[in-house]
Amino acid sequence: MGLLTNRKILILGVANKRSIAWATAQSCAREGAQLWLTYQGDRLKENVCELAGTIPGTETAPCEATDPASVKALFEAIQKKWGKLDGMVHAIAFAPAEDLERPYVETSREGFRIAQDVSAYTLVALAREARPLFAAAGAGAIVTFTYVASERVVPGYNVMAAAKASLETSVRYLAYDLGPAKVRVNGVSAGPVSTLAARGVSGFTKILDVVKERAPLKRNIEAGEVGDAALFFLSDLSRGVTAEILHVDAGFHATAI
């Protein structure tokens, strides 16, 4: 028996094989979960469906997470096919490039709104829509991904850092609201991993070098290590844990200089 045998898990945020969401999908599949992957639009459909095809039984559907109609359609499809949900993985983030590039003090109001909407509010909206399906399962687990820039300044992370702070606070408040229904909500604060989204942060390569030099483990992390931490939160191994943010960053968050 795997840690997630007979569990049905929805994973949002696979863009390609480098995505943290894809690493999480592989960890979950290894432990026997049945998966449902979403793609944001036609641009990513082929990629995601090709990846999904490598894990037998995996369902796919489009989901634009900021569009209530798209989210509703996704959960209706899951209700029809599965009738329940045991876990949901939120691996979605976006901020306009120009707002990531300019100094934080020059962040545009619209850029701030978009970063918060896509990267933080989508967790709240998705959790709300998932509630009936978790209720049908009798319990549930939600996992999202954040970054240490929410706690301390990482130059270049700017408007996304504020969105991650909001996301982490949402983890705690959602955990409080959904706890009585046996739904746990946790976050993984991942060290830098070279993905599409990460490449949008200016100076990303330098960040990798700094972590390697200063982190207690003297290396960067791999996406698979983040996926396995998400697996922990989705499985009964973490049954007593909610409202938690776990750093998977080779210990970098604990260092000062």
Ligand code: NAP
């Ligand atoms: P990624 O592969 O580029 O994944 C980001 C995903 O978010 C993409 O699939 C993207 O789709 C999706 N997305 C953006 N806007 C969306 C929307 N409105 N509706 C639906 N999906 C949307 O990058 P990643 O690094 O794996 O990111 C996953 C999560 O990990 C993010 O929350 C990120 O902030 C977090 N994280 C990453 C790192 C790192 O160093 N990589 C570190 C800590 C935390 P499109 O490509 O179509 O926009």
